[in-house]
Amino acid sequence: MITTVYVEEEVREHPRVRAICRRLPKAVRIACRRYGEIFNRRGQSFRLQKRQPALILAAKRRPRVLETPAGYGVGGERNYYFSHLLNCPYDCRYCFLQGMYRSAHYVLFVNYEDFFDEVAEIAGAAAGESWFFSGYDCDSLALEPLTGFAAAALDRFRRLPAARLELRTKSVQLAPLRARPPLANVVVAFSLTPEGIWRDLEHGVPGVERRLAAMAELARRGWRLGLRFDPLIYRRDFAARYDELFARVFAALPLASIHSVSLGPFRLPRPFFKNLLRHYPDEPLLAGPLAEHDGMISYRHELEREMVGAVTASLLRHVPRERFFPCAA
Amino acid sequence: MAAPLRLLVALPAEARPIVAHYRLERQADAGGFPFYRGDGDVALIVSGPGKLAAAAAVATLHLAAGAAPHAAWLDVGLAGHRHRPVGEAVVAGRVCDRGSGECWYPPQLWRPPPATGEVLTVEEVERRYDGPWFYDMEASGFCAAASRLASLELVQVLKIVSDNRRRPPAGLDKHRVAALVEARLGEIDALARATRALAAELGRLAAPPPMYDELVATLRFTASERRQLRRQLRRWQALAASTPLPPELLAGCRRGGELNRRLDAWLDHLAVAS
Numbered sequence: 319m320i321t322t323v324y325v326e327e328e329v330r331e332h333p334r335v336r337a338i339c340r341r342l343p344k345a346v347r348i349a350c351r352r353y354g355e356i357f358n359r360r361g362q363s364f365r366l367q368k369r370q371p372a373l374i375l376a377a378k379r380r381p382r383v384l385e386t387p388a389g390y391g392v393g394g395e396r397n398y399y400f401s402h403l404l405n406c407p408y409d410c411r412y413c414f415l416q417g418m419y420r421s422a423h424y425v426l427f428v429n430y431e432d433f434f435d436e437v438a439e440i441a442g443a444a445a446g447e448s449w450f451f452s453g454y455d456c457d458s459l460a461l462e463p464l465t466g467f468a469a470a471a472l473d474r475f476r477r478l479p480a481a482r483l484e485l486r487t488k489s490v491q492l493a494p495l496r497a498r499p500p501l502a503n504v505v506v507a508f509s510l511t512p513e514g515i516w517r518d519l520e521h522g523v524p525g526v527e528r529r530l531a532a533m534a535e536l537a538r539r540g541w542r543l544g545l546r547f548d549p550l551i552y553r554r555d556f557a558a559r560y561d562e563l564f565a566r567v568f569a570a571l572p573l574a575s576i577h578s579v580s581l582g583p584f585r586l587p588r589p590f591f592k593n594l595l596r597h598y599p600d601e602p603l604l605a606g607p608l609a610e611h612d613g614m615i616s617y618r619h620e621l622e623r624e625m626v627g628a629v630t631a632s633l634l635r636h637v638p639r640e641r642f643f644p645c646a647a
Numbered sequence: 648m649a650a651p652l653r654l655l656v657a658l659p660a661e662a663r664p665i666v667a668h669y670r671l672e673r674q675a676d677a678g679g680f681p682f683y684r685g686d687g688d689v690a691l692i693v694s695g696p697g698k699l700a701a702a703a704a705v706a707t708l709h710l711a712a713g714a715a716p717h718a719a720w721l722d723v724g725l726a727g728h729r730h731r732p733v734g735e736a737v738v739a740g741r742v743c744d745r746g747s748g749e750c751w752y753p754p755q756l757w758r759p760p761p762a763t764g765e766v767l768t769v770e771e772v773e774r775r776y777d778g779p780w781f782y783d784m785e786a787s788g789f790c791a792a793a794s795r796l797a798s799l800e801l802v803q804v805l806k807i808v809s810d811n812r813r814r815p816p817a818g819l820d821k822h823r824v825a826a827l828v829e830a831r832l833g834e835i836d837a838l839a840r841a842t843r844a845l846a847a848e849l850g851r852l853a854a855p856p857p858m859y860d861e862l863v864a865t866l867r868f869t870a871s872e873r874r875q876l877r878r879q880l881r882r883w884q885a886l887a888a889s890t891p892l893p894p895e896l897l898a899g900c901r902r903g904g905e906l907n908r909r910l911d912a913w914l915d916h917l918a919v920a921s
Contacts, residue, residue, distance in 0.1 A: 321760040322740065324752065346755065346763040348740040356752045362799040365852075366845050370756040423754075554920060595881075599852060605885035607918040621919070 320464075322372035324350045324423075334428040334466075335375050341464060342373070350374070357404070357421045365597040367422035368409060373464075378402070378427035383436045386451060392505070392544065392578040392643045394449035394482060398440060402427050402467050403456035408488060409521035411601055412549050415455065417590025424456075426465055434474040441481035453486025453507070460489040469494035472501060479503055484544060488523045490532040500540035505577045507544025508533055510567065512559035515551045519603060526563070530570040537575035544577055547633070548645055549584035550625055552606060552617055557628045568636040579637050582645025583626055585616035650846030651688040651718035652839055653708055653793075655701060656828075657785050660821035661724055662693050664829035668836070677711035680704050684712065698744065698768050698788030705792035717850035719842035720802045722789040723835055725809035725819075725827060726766060729776035733814050736831040737764030737781060738838060739804035744787035745769045751790040754800045757841055761834065766806055772816055781806050801846045805838055807831050856880035858892065868903030876903060879910040886917045 323345045329335050330349070339347060350356055353376035383400045391397040404425040405415055416422075427433070441448045452458045452471065462468050468485055472494055475483045479502075486507045495506065511519070513526050524532075533543055545567065553559055584603075586594065588610060595604050609618045616622055626644070634642060652669075656662045659681065665671075671683035671691055680703075681693040690712035694704035701722070712718075728735075740763040743750040755763060767780035768787035776782065786804045793802040807827050810816035828835075859880055862868075868876060883892070896913060900906045 319758075321758065322755045322763075346740055346760055348752065348763070348765060350741070350750070350752065355750060359752075359799065361794055361797075362754065363845075363849060366756060366798065366800045366848065367754055370758060372754070595878075596852070599881045600885050602885045602921065605882035605914070605918060606921075607915055 320345055320373045320424075321370060322346050322348065324348050324353070324356055324372060324374040326353055326374075326376045327351055329375055329377050329428050332375075332377075332428050334430075337466075338373075338375060338426070338428075338464060345373075352376070353425050357419070357423060357425055360420065362420055363597075364416055364419065364422045364593070371405065371407075372423045374423050374425045375428055376425055377429050378432065380436070382427075382433045383440055383450065386454075389645065390451070391449060392484070392580060394447055396444060396446075396448040397451065398437075398448060399451040399454040400433050400437070401455035402430060402433060402452070403461065403465065405455075406457045407460050408457065408523045410488075410523065411519040411521070411598060411603055412551065412584055414586055414590050416597060417586060417593040424461065426461075430467060430470045434471070437474075437481055438478055441478055447480055447482050449482045449484065451484045451486065453484065457487050457489055458485035459487040459491040459494075462489075462491040462494060466494075469497070472498055472504065475503060476501055486544070486546065488520065488529065490524045490528050492532055492535065495536060495541055496539070500542070502542075505542050505544045506536055507546050507578075509546040509548065510563065511547070511551060512563045514559065515553070519551065526566070530567060534570050537571055541575070542577040543571065543575050545579040547629070548580060548582035550581060550629055551584055551603070552621065552625060556625055557632065560629045561632050564632055564636050573637070576637065576641060578641050578643055579633060580643040580645055581626070581629060581633060583616055583622050585614050588613050588615055591615040648847070649687050650843045650850055651712065651715040652690070652843055653705075653712060653718045653720045654689070654691040654839075655694055655704055655708065655720075655722045655785070655789055656691065657694050657696050657701070657724050658821075658824060659693055660824035661828050662691060663825045664832060665691060665723065665835065668832050674711075678703070678707035680707055682708070682711055688712075688715065688718075694785060696784050697770075698785055698791075701785035701788035702792040705789055705796070709796050717846045717853065718797060718801065719839060719846040720789075720793040720797055721835070721839055721842065722786055722793075722804045723828065724783060724785055724806060725824065726781040726783040726806035727773050727776060727810040727816060728764075728781050728808050729779065730811055731764075731781070731808050733808050733811060734827060734830060735762070735808045736834045737762045737806055737808075739764060739766040739781070739786060739806060741765040742786045742790050742804055743767050743780075747787075749787065749791070751787070751794060751799070751802075753790070753803050756800060756845065761838070764806065766804060774815060776812055781808070797846070798849060801842055801849070803838055803842050805831075805835055856884050862903075862906065866900065866903045866906060872903040872907055875907045876910075879907055879914060882914045882918075883910070886914060886921060890917075
């Protein structure tokens with residue numbers, strides 16, 4: 319439950335701010351000039367704030383839509399991402415956001431229309447399709463009852479057929495998808511890890527079974543699905559664990575509903591890893607068989623190759639190669 | 648063990664009920680400021696009025712009380728407000744300095760949240776109460792100094808309304824000031840306990856892992872090897888806290904670097920096998 323809401327002076331009268339504050343009638347409301355005064359300040363503890371994150375309502379200025387790092391995508395030539403929200407209500411121990419941000423508060427940029435205008439500008443400027451990824455610095459759907467972002471995005475992307483949208487989530491918040499007919503230019507991508515890893519590392523995330531049920535419902539409704547096995551997490555018996563996960567997933571979902579599958583090993587930029595280690599020094603994941611390569615912390619090369627090889631082979635027993643996109647970023 | 652608690656008040660009359668509550672004893676003045684200490688690593692300083700005095704008192708208190716790295720810091724004092732009733736207490740969700748325009752936002756991580764207010768630190772006693780603020784004279788100096796010494800979650804401000812448009816500050820005497828603070832000792836103590844719990848968590852995370860002190864006392868380590876040792880012992884705690892360090896790791900080991908290499912290999916083996 320959110321108990322504190324900071325509101326940038328610039329958006330104080332924004333209708334979306336009023337609506338969100340009405341949904342949080344008991345929360346303390348505090349004015350601020352710019353969200354960065356709170357969110358970017360040095361000398362705060364992400365770990366302590368994660369106990370009770372506040373919500374910061376703000377306006378996002380340009381640039382709002384950015385090119386993705388090379389290698390990030392699901393087959394499109396032009397790939398972009400945007401973040402209407404910074405941070406996530408879940409608490410996954412491998413998540414890079416904990417190492418990237420100084421604060422665990424949620425920052426919600428309420429000027430959604432400005433994001434969509436920029437998307438339309440970019441999509442209109444090039445021939446062919448452009449992909450837009452919305453769940454890069456957040457979960458696209460987890461705070462939907464509060465934000466209404468996905469509903470607004472779907473309504474706008476319906477009128478932008480050259481723009482492809484990926485909503486990425488671990489949640490089972492399906493309301494905006496249930497309320498609309500499926501869109502051919504939208505993929506709803508779910509991140510999954512094997513059951514035991516979910517239990518150990520993905521605190522607050524709905525269980526694998528609930529996510530599979532949500533995906534199956536979307537498939538029945540005609541939505542196209544993405545499967546994101548990223549990050550791959552090592553366990554001594556990782557191959558058996560991922561085999562079992564894939565068997566469950568592909569028994570629950572019709573192949574025709576699956577637009578794309580991607581897979582990527584656990585990796586973090588060194589400064590993010592160091593921050594994570596400071597927050598969670600007792601976390602076994604961070605004490606694992608890791609090494610540094612070119613400023614990134616990941617599993618030792620030979621182990622990573624073994625994991626990616628075995629899990630990819632297992633995955634390709636279920637999905638055709640043309641729908642498989644290993645993560646290079 | 649409770650984390651250290653550092654309290655700042657502006658006036659001796661504000662200090663009196665807090666000193667009694669925590670059973671603090673007057674020490675020799677620290678840097679010219681009245682200074683009190685008590686059991687459980689609780690310390691209090693009386694800054695005198697004004698934000699500069701408050702900032703200087705925070706630095707003095709930090710050093711006089713032993714420079715603990717993860718202490719809970721509380722500024723307790725009086726404030727004026729346009730219409731809020733005299734005696735009401737609020738925890739500051741925002742502290743702004745009228746002179747510089749700078750603001751601090753002490754994170755409010757409490758469930759349920761206490762009554763919260765926005766504090767404006769001014770140079771002189773406010774009598775017009777033009778804005779919706781709780782007007783005080785120390786909080787911005789306190790936040791500026793204390794947030795350099797502790798994580799922002801550990802720096803909290805509690806203000807008690809002492810005057811408003813109907814009851815101007817002219818009538819306040821030391822007995823009234825002490826009575827206002829005494830009536831809010833429950834809220835002060837609750838905020839202190841909650842903030843100390845957060846401070847204890849940060850202190851625990853930063854504490855040396857088991858065996859660190861013994862090993863550093865036994866073998867020779869460079870500064871960088873000590874950091875590596877700390878990391879390796881943390882890994883050990885994360886991977887297999889209940890497994891004792893095998894005696895062969897230490898057998899014949901003369902230098903810290905050598906022990907670190909042995910630890911690394913042993914822990915890698917544990918990590919792959921887990």
